[in-house]
Amino acid sequence: MPATAATVSRPIDPREFDAVDFQRDPFPLYRRLRDDHPVFHDRFHNRWILSRYQDIEAAFQDSQSFDRAVYDPNGPYEFGRRHIFGPNILEYGNSPQHRWMRNVVAGQFVGERLDAFLPIIDRIAREVIATFERDCEVELVSQFSSQFPIRVISNMLGLPREDEAMFVGWYQALIAGLGFGGEHLARGLVARNEMWDYIDPLIEQRRRSPGDDLLSRITIAELDGKRLETKEIKGFVALLLAAGGDTTDKAIANMWYHMIYTRPDVFPQVLADPELWGNVFTEMMRYDAVVHAQFRQTTREIPLHGEVIPRGAGVILYLGAGNRDERVFRDPDVFDIHRDDLHMGRENRSGKYKDGKPGHLGFGMGPHFCMGYAMARQEASIACGHLAHAMKNARPKFAAHEGITSPSIDSGGFRSPRELWIEFDVR
Amino acid sequence: MADSVRWLRIDFDKCIKAGECYYNHPELFRRTDSGYPALRIRRAATPAQFREAQEAMEVCPSRAISYEDDSTD
Ligand code: HEM
Ligand code: SF4
Numbered sequence: 001m002p003a004t005a006a007t008v009s010r011p012i013d014p015r016e017f018d019a020v021d022f023q024r025d026p027f028p029l030y031r032r033l034r035d036d037h038p039v040f041h042d043r044f045h046n047r048w049i050l051s052r053y054q055d056i057e058a059a060f061q062d063s064q065s066f067d068r069a070v071y072d073p074n075g076p077y078e079f080g081r082r083h084i085f086g087p088n089i090l091e092y093g094n095s096p097q098h099r100w101m102r103n104v105v106a107g108q109f110v111g112e113r114l115d116a117f118l119p120i121i122d123r124i125a126r127e128v129i130a131t132f133e134r135d136c137e138v139e140l141v142s143q144f145s146s147q148f149p150i151r152v153i154s155n156m157l158g159l160p161r162e163d164e165a166m167f168v169g170w171y172q173a174l175i176a177g178l179g180f181g182g183e184h185l186a187r188g189l190v191a192r193n194e195m196w197d198y199i200d201p202l203i204e205q206r207r208r209s210p211g212d213d214l215l216s217r218i219t220i221a222e223l224d225g226k227r228l229e230t231k232e233i234k235g236f237v238a239l240l241l242a243a244g245g246d247t248t249d250k251a252i253a254n255m256w257y258h259m260i261y262t263r264p265d266v267f268p269q270v271l272a273d274p275e276l277w278g279n280v281f282t283e284m285m286r287y288d289a290v291v292h293a294q295f296r297q298t299t300r301e302i303p304l305h306g307e308v309i310p311r312g313a314g315v316i317l318y319l320g321a322g323n324r325d326e327r328v329f330r331d332p333d334v335f336d337i338h339r340d341d342l343h344m345g346r347e348n349r350s351g352k353y354k355d356g357k358p359g360h361l362g363f364g365m366g367p368h369f370c371m372g373y374a375m376a377r378q379e380a381s382i383a384c385g386h387l388a389h390a391m392k393n394a395r396p397k398f399a400a401h402e403g404i405t406s407p408s409i410d411s412g413g414f415r416s417p418r419e420l421w422i423e424f425d426v427r
Numbered sequence: 428m429a430d431s432v433r434w435l436r437i438d439f440d441k442c443i444k445a446g447e448c449y450y451n452h453p454e455l456f457r458r459t460d461s462g463y464p465a466l467r468i469r470r471a472a473t474p475a476q477f478r479e480a481q482e483a484m485e486v487c488p489s490r491a492i493s494y495e496d497d498s499t500d
Contacts (some may be wrong), residue, residue, distance in 0.1 A: 061458070099451070103451060107486075110488070111488070342471040348444055348445045348446060348462070349444065349445060349446040349447065349450060350444050350445065350449075350450075350458065350462040351448030351462065352446075352461060352462020352463075353443075353444060354443060354444065354461075366446075366450070366452055371449075
């Protein structure tokens with residue numbers, strides 16, 4: 001969404017966060033938060049909001065003070081509905097359990113382990129593209145991006161290929177349950193239970209005779225002589241669908257939206273030099289981060305910008321707002337894949353880089369930094385490269401587009417286009 | 428070798444500030460504001476410290492961490 005002209009400062013009514021306008025285009029409100037209310041106490045929803053880059057970075061790093069623990073359902077504000085995944089790493093705040101769990105599995109998604117999976121990623125991208133490459137048009141979200149990462153994960157896990165479609169169905173129900181609540185939540189829970197029943201015997205089987213797939217690896221991975229319990233494995237698999245599937249899915253759609261709608265002028269450069277998909281990815285993670293909000297709870301009083309956030313308060317870190325902070329990025333509301341004030345290469349968990357440039361906040365930072373950062377980048381680049389090759393002269397099918405939006409920013413808050421129709425010439 | 432001492436070293440030319448050392452092994456490494464690690468202890472002397480140091484070497488993506496045997500010290 002293009003930035004609107006600078007708004008006149010006025011007090012923020014917390015109900016603005018629930019308004020459709022905010023879900024469609026949160027950036028004007030983000031700017032008011034950054035400029036006039038860097039520490040905003042939203043009394044209506046009983047939470048505090050941080051929106052400046054530096055403050056969000058500091059909160060991510062200081063996980064002792066800003067804990068990502070399970071939120072007490074009887075507490076002041078019920079964050080998200082993450083329980084849908086069952087026991088998983090997101091539920092552990094600063095505990096040694098978090099560090100342990102992370103270390104058991106994190107290694108699977110970087111370095112040589114990841115490299116070993118690249119041929120699978122490549123093959124799945126080409127397979128999904130083959131389903132529409134002779135059609136001259138595609139609705140990218142339903143026909144590609146919501147299919148691809150989930151099939152990659154299903155394959156990495158080593159699930160039988162004939163069950164892939166079933167897995168995609170569970171995934172869609174789970175994600176809907178995460179984002180919309182209500183009846184969708186109920187359906188999501190049913191899907192999750194079905195998936196768990198399905199996966200139980202597979203875990204047992206891997207225990208008896210492990211192979212080289214991801215499910216085997218997380219089943220038999222050992223750290224300090226301990227392995228993950230069955231329920232933890234199932235929780236992790238469910239989490240993978242959302243944390244690793246839905247996010248990457250939406251990232252790819254956001255990249256294409258910008259290439260064909262907002263920056264058709266730079267798109268030819270990317271087509272000529274596919275290495276630039278990496279820059280498109282990075283700038284997308286800044287400008288239109290898929291994930292806009294992360295939740296924390298304070299473990300002590302936090303004095304900041306003349307306010308004091310009390311102990312035990314729920315805090316929203318609007319990384320979508322921090323990414324547009326004009327204190328850090330010049331012309332933050334311009335999507336520029338060549339910007340020289342953003343670290344363009346691979347992300348670091350520390351958020352610091354040798355080139356001295358700031359990174360985007362789109363993967364979080366610090367102890368809870370995204371575990372799939374390297375994989376998401378690879379998946380997006382490989383997929384976009386193949387798509388660009390298959391779809392000659394890719395262009396929007398419709399002149400107008402409602403833009404990148406979010407069904408409900410507080411319930412997961414993933415932002416992406418609902419639909420993305422592309423016309424192309426068959427190669 | 429249990430009573431030998433190993434000096435921990437960080438090669439700051441190689442270090443890319445990835446942070447894996449200090450997030451995973453806070454007993455040995457500390458995060459500084461620049462994002463570079465600093466050593467909390469200069470020498471690994473206990474079996475637990477050896478193990479931590481070994482693991483830190485393995486998680487460092489740029490192989491910037493090493494330790495040197497120095498049993499004569
Ligand atoms: C572009 C795609 C992706 C985006 C935008 C994204 C975003 C994020 C963010 C913002 C966090 C931080 C959560 C926090 O601070 O509390 C996170 C954590 C996480 N991500 Fe991703 N992610 C992506 C891809 C992936 C992939 C492919 C995987 C699969 C391996 C993955 C697995 C995880 C896990 C397991 C965590 C929790 C880490 C922890 O708590 O230590 N993500 N992600
Ligand atoms: S893990 Fe290696 S590269 Fe990363 S900060 Fe530590 S020493 Fe540097």
